[in-house]
Amino acid sequence: MNSVIETILNHRSQRSFLPRPLSNEQIKMIVESAQAASTSSFIQAYSIIGITNPDKKRALAELAGSQTYVEENGHLMIFCADLYRHTMVGEIESRNLKESLESTEKFMVASIDAALAAQNAAIAAESMGLGICYIGGIRNNLPEVCKILKTPERVIPLFGMVFGYPDQVNDKKPRLPIEHVYMEEEYEQDKEVYTEQLESYNRTISEYYKERTGGKRADTWTSQMADMLSAGRRMYMKAFIEEKGLNRK
Amino acid sequence: MNSVIETILNHRSQRSFLPRPLSNEQIKMIVESAQAASTSSFIQAYSIIGITNPDKKRALAELAGSQTYVEENGHLMIFCADLYRHTMVGEIESRNLKESLESTEKFMVASIDAALAAQNAAIAAESMGLGICYIGGIRNNLPEVCKILKTPERVIPLFGMVFGYPDQVNDKKPRLPIEHVYMEEEYEQDKEVYTEQLESYNRTISEYYKERTGGKRADTWTSQMADMLSAGRRMYMKAFIEEKGLNRK
Structure with a gap:
C-alpha cells in the first residue's frame, strides 16, 4: 500500500x-x-x-x-x-x-x-x-x-x-460490505442476496456500537437510516x- | 510538497x-x-x-x-x-x-x-x-x-x-485563476473584477492552444463554454x- x-x-x-x-x-x-x-x-x-x-x-x-x-x-x-x-x-x-x-x-x-x-x-x-x-x-x-x-x-x-x-x-466506522457497494456487470438482481448483505452489515454495525459503548448501544444501520429518512x-x-x-x- | x-x-x-x-x-x-x-x-x-x-x-x-x-x-x-x-x-x-x-x-x-x-x-x-x-x-x-x-x-x-x-x-490544461475559484469571505461582488479574471483566463487558454497547435487554434475558454452551452x-x-x-x- x-x-x-x-x-x-x-x-x-x-x-x-x-x-x-x-x-x-x-x-x-x-x-x-x-x-x-x-x-x-x-x-x-x-x-x-x-x-x-x-x-x-x-x-x-x-x-x-x-x-x-x-x-x-x-x-x-x-x-x-x-x-x-x-x-x-x-x-x-x-x-x-x-x-x-x-x-x-x-x-x-x-x-x-x-x-x-x-x-x-x-x-x-x-x-x-x-x-x-x-x-x-x-x-x-x-x-x-x-x-x-x-x-x-x-x-x-x-x-x-x-x-x-x-x-x-x-474511530473509523465500518462501511457497507464491499460486495454490496461494488457489483459486477449489473446491479444485484437477487433481492434476497441484497437483503442478506444489509443484514450482515447490520450485525457489523451493531457489534461496533456495542464494543464502543460497553453494550449500551446496539442499533443497526437500517434502523438508523429508517429513523433519519422517516421524515422529509x-x-x-x-x-x-x-x-x-x-x-x- | x-x-x-x-x-x-x-x-x-x-x-x-x-x-x-x-x-x-x-x-x-x-x-x-x-x-x-x-x-x-x-x-x-x-x-x-x-x-x-x-x-x-x-x-x-x-x-x-x-x-x-x-x-x-x-x-x-x-x-x-x-x-x-x-x-x-x-x-x-x-x-x-x-x-x-x-x-x-x-x-x-x-x-x-x-x-x-x-x-x-x-x-x-x-x-x-x-x-x-x-x-x-x-x-x-x-x-x-x-x-x-x-x-x-x-x-x-x-x-x-x-x-x-x-x-x-x-498535457495538463491550465485551470481558472485560483483567485477566481477561491474567494474570501463572500462571493466576488465586483462584476468588473470577475469579468477581468475570466478575460485573463481567456488569454492563458488561448496561449495554451496556440503553443500546442503551432498557432492554428486560439479559442478562448468563454467562447468554448458559450458554444458548448448554447444548446440544451x-x-x-x-x-x-x-x-x-x-x-x-
Missing part, C-alpha cells in the same frame, strides 16, 4: 481541532489540489469561499445546527455549485445559454464538479496532517447562507468543509434551487 | 491505454479507497458497477458517444447515485421513507456521495501508476445505460470511470430522474 492510499484509507471525520489556523500556504495548496480534479468538459462549474471572519463563522455554525466545530477550527471553506460564471460567459459572449444553464443535467454537472474538487481538498489536507469534516448542515438554511456569502443567481452552496489540527483521533428534511430545496435558476427543466 | 499532493496535482485525463487489465487486487484497493470517502450522515448512497464483459463495454462506449477508450481500457466502473438501498431499508424496517427519498435534497446527497467516492477512486488509481478518465458521456442515454446495468428504481448512473496503464502522457443537452434528464423516483419534491 502506497502513502496516497494509506492517507485515503485513514480518513475519519474530525470534529475537534486545536486553536491554530491554517497558513496561507496550506490554504493555497488545498485549493490548488481542489482545482486539479477532473471537471466535466472543462466546465469548472464550482467555487470555493473561504471564511475566516469569526462573526460569519458563528452565524454559519448556528445555521448548520449549532455545531461548535463549524466555528472552532483552523479554516472553513464553503463549496458551491456555480453556474453564475457561465451566466457571465453568456454575457461576455452575447449568447443565450439559459436552456442549458437551467437544466437538471447542468445542475448535476456543477454539483459533481464541486464534489470532486472538495474530495481532492480533503485528501490534500489530510496528507498534511490536518483533519477535515464535511458540513452538510449548511443546507439546513441555504437562503440565509446565500445572504451571508452574497452569492448571485445560479450559485448553490452545497456543503462546507472544516480543516484543522486534530486534537484527538476518532430540507424539503424547501427543490423550490429554492429552481428559484436560483437551476434544476428547472 | 508531499507525494499525495504530487499525485493530485499531477492528474490529467487519460484516454488511451495499454491492453492490460487491472488485477483484482487493484480493483479491490480502488473500491476500498472509494468507500473510505466521507458520506453524508453515513448514508452511503452510491453504488459502483464494474464492467468487464466486452459486449457491454462496447454497448456503453457507443452510448457514450463512440469513445474507443470506454471500450479499450484496463477496467470500467460506473458510479451511481443509489437510493434504492434506502428503499430496501424502508422495506426491511417497515417504514415509509418516500417523502425523504423523493426529495431534491436526497438526490443531491446521493450524487455528492457518489462523486466523493469516485474522486477517491481516481486518486487511488493514479497513485498506483494508472490513468483514469471520467465518462460523463454515459448520460447521453441513461435509459439504455440503466437497461444494460439492470438498475432498479432510485438508482442513477452518474458517470463512468475508465482505468488503465497509460500509453502516453497528456440531455434535456430528458429532469423527467427521467423524476420517473426513477428521485428529485421529485
Whole structure:
C-alpha cells in the first residue's frame, strides 16, 4: 500500500481541532489540489469561499445546527455549485445559454464538479496532517447562507468543509460490505442476496456500537437510516434551487 | 510538497491505454479507497458497477458517444447515485421513507456521495501508476445505460470511470485563476473584477492552444463554454430522474 492510499484509507471525520489556523500556504495548496480534479468538459462549474471572519463563522455554525466545530477550527471553506460564471460567459459572449444553464443535467454537472474538487481538498489536507469534516448542515438554511456569502443567481452552496489540527483521533466506522457497494456487470438482481448483505452489515454495525459503548448501544444501520429518512428534511430545496435558476427543466 | 499532493496535482485525463487489465487486487484497493470517502450522515448512497464483459463495454462506449477508450481500457466502473438501498431499508424496517427519498435534497446527497467516492477512486488509481478518465458521456442515454446495468428504481448512473496503464502522457490544461475559484469571505461582488479574471483566463487558454497547435487554434475558454452551452443537452434528464423516483419534491 502506497502513502496516497494509506492517507485515503485513514480518513475519519474530525470534529475537534486545536486553536491554530491554517497558513496561507496550506490554504493555497488545498485549493490548488481542489482545482486539479477532473471537471466535466472543462466546465469548472464550482467555487470555493473561504471564511475566516469569526462573526460569519458563528452565524454559519448556528445555521448548520449549532455545531461548535463549524466555528472552532483552523479554516472553513464553503463549496458551491456555480453556474453564475457561465451566466457571465453568456454575457461576455452575447449568447443565450439559459436552456442549458437551467437544466437538471447542468445542475448535476456543477454539483459533481464541486464534489470532486472538495474530495481532492480533503485528501490534500489530510496528507498534511490536518483533519477535515464535511458540513452538510449548511443546507439546513441555504437562503440565509446565500445572504451571508452574497452569492448571485445560479450559485448553490452545497456543503462546507472544516480543516484543522486534530486534537484527538476518532474511530473509523465500518462501511457497507464491499460486495454490496461494488457489483459486477449489473446491479444485484437477487433481492434476497441484497437483503442478506444489509443484514450482515447490520450485525457489523451493531457489534461496533456495542464494543464502543460497553453494550449500551446496539442499533443497526437500517434502523438508523429508517429513523433519519422517516421524515422529509430540507424539503424547501427543490423550490429554492429552481428559484436560483437551476434544476428547472 | 508531499507525494499525495504530487499525485493530485499531477492528474490529467487519460484516454488511451495499454491492453492490460487491472488485477483484482487493484480493483479491490480502488473500491476500498472509494468507500473510505466521507458520506453524508453515513448514508452511503452510491453504488459502483464494474464492467468487464466486452459486449457491454462496447454497448456503453457507443452510448457514450463512440469513445474507443470506454471500450479499450484496463477496467470500467460506473458510479451511481443509489437510493434504492434506502428503499430496501424502508422495506426491511417497515417504514415509509418516500417523502425523504423523493426529495431534491436526497438526490443531491446521493450524487455528492457518489462523486466523493469516485474522486477517491481516481486518486487511488493514479497513485498506483494508472490513468483514469471520467465518462460523463454515459448520460447521453441513461435509459439504455440503466437497461444494460439492470438498475432498479432510485438508482442513477452518474458517470463512468475508465482505468488503465497509460500509453502516453497528456498535457495538463491550465485551470481558472485560483483567485477566481477561491474567494474570501463572500462571493466576488465586483462584476468588473470577475469579468477581468475570466478575460485573463481567456488569454492563458488561448496561449495554451496556440503553443500546442503551432498557432492554428486560439479559442478562448468563454467562447468554448458559450458554444458548448448554447444548446440544451440531455434535456430528458429532469423527467427521467423524476420517473426513477428521485428529485421529485
